[in-house]
Amino acid sequence: VKVSIYCPAKNENSESESTELFPKLNISEKVGDKWQNASFELSDLEVLVQRFSMYRQALLDAGGATNGSDREQGSQEK
Template identity: 55%
Template sequence: MVFSNEKLEFNNHGFADLSLGPLLKKVGDKFVKCSVYCPARNDNSKSKSDDLYPSINFSQKVGEKRWDNISFNLQELIALQTAIPSLIEVLSFVNGGGDKETCSHIKA
C-alpha cells in the first residue's frame, strides 16, 4: 500500500493531499498535486445531498502558493497511467467503509 489512513489529513476545504511518489510530482512540464476530495469534509459546502462520494482531484501549480485544476494531453496521460492502480487503491480505501457522505471511517 502506498498510503495509510494516518496520512489522510483533510483541510477545511475537504482535500487531503496524497503522497504517491515522484511520478505525481511532475507530469510532463507540469507540477502536479493529487488529492482526495471528500465533500462532507468541506466546511464551506452548503450541499444537503447524501449522494456525495470522495473523488481524486488533480491540481497544477501556477504560482508560489496557487493550484488550479489541470488537464492532461495524451503523452501526459500515458505517463500518468502507471499511477492509476495506486489511485484506485486510495479510492477503494476511502469508499470502503463508513458513511459515503461523512467519510466517517477516515481520520480527520
C-alpha cells in the first residue's frame, strides 16, 4: 500500500492543467501487476474525520470496541 499527498497544480512533473491548490490524498494498492487507486479531496477527509470521531464516541458510549488507552480510561471511570 502506498499513501501520498498530491497537489496537481504544484507538481512540476504533472501534465495536468489543474489549478487546484488543495491537496489530495492518494491511497494505492498493488493487486497483481496493477495498481488500484483511491483519491480523496480535503473536504472528503474533513467529513471522514468528523464521522470517525462520531462513530468512535458512539462505540465508547455503548461499551463497544476501544483501543488500549480507552479501555484503561474506561475502567478507571467505573
